[in-house]
Amino acid sequence: MKREELDPLADKVGPAFRDRLARLSAEAPVQAVVLIQSATDGEAAGRRTRGTERVARIAAQRRGAEEGLVEIDAILERTGGHRLADAPDLLGSLPVATTARGIAALAKSPRVKAILEDQKLKAL
Numbered sequence: 072m073k074r075e076e077l078d079p080l081a082d083k084v085g086p087a088f089r090d091r092l093a094r095l096s097a098e099a100p101v102q103a104v105v106l107i108q109s110a111t112d113g114e115a116a117g118r119r120t121r122g123t124e125r126v127a128r129i130a131a132q133r134r135g136a137e138e139g140l141v142e143i144d145a146i147l148e149r150t151g152g153h154r155l156a157d158a159p160d161l162l163g164s165l166p167v168a169t170t171a172r173g174i175a176a177l178a179k180s181p182r183v184k185a186i187l188e189d190q191k192l193k194a195l
Contacts, residue, residue, distance in 0.1 A: 083178045088188040097172040102155070102189040107139040107163040108182050129161060139182035140165075146176045 084092070092101070109132055137159065147153055152169025159165045166189055169177070177183050 083183060084174070084186050085188075088186070091188070092171050092174060095171040097170065098151075099171050100168065101171055101174055102166065102168050103174060103177075104187040104189050105143060105165045105167055105177060105183055106185040106187070107143070107159055107165060108184040109139070109163050132163060133159065133161065139180075142180055142182045143167075143177065146180060147173065149173075150176055 081089070088103075095101070140159070143165070144154070147167060147169055150169050150173030152167055152173045155166035155168055163184075164187075167173075167177075174186055177186060
């Protein structure tokens with residue numbers, strides 16, 4: 072990919088993943104995990120919650136992540152990508168398959184907090 076296409080990635084994609092993307096063509100297939108920005112991010116961070124408050128926070132986090140799906144789905148459709156899960160998980164993460172150009176487009180979205188390379192785990 073061209074350097075100007077990678078500029079939006081600086082704040083949302085780690086340097087190793089960014090370097091791998093730089094070596095790919097813009098249309099090369101890529102799998103990644105998108106962390107969705109939610110309006111509830113950071114609320115009461117570090118404070119212990121109990122019972123009904125915890126359940127309410129989890130529901131609010133899930134709703135906030137789902138609100139970002141409309142924009143993320145539009146970007147994926149435009150760049151030839153798709154979701155690899157039906158909905159975000161409790162942490163607001165969503166696995167996707169798209170192109171290197173699709174990763175750059177997702178990084179420009181204010182609804183995306185970060186993008187992680189989807190890697191297979193290996194036992195040590």
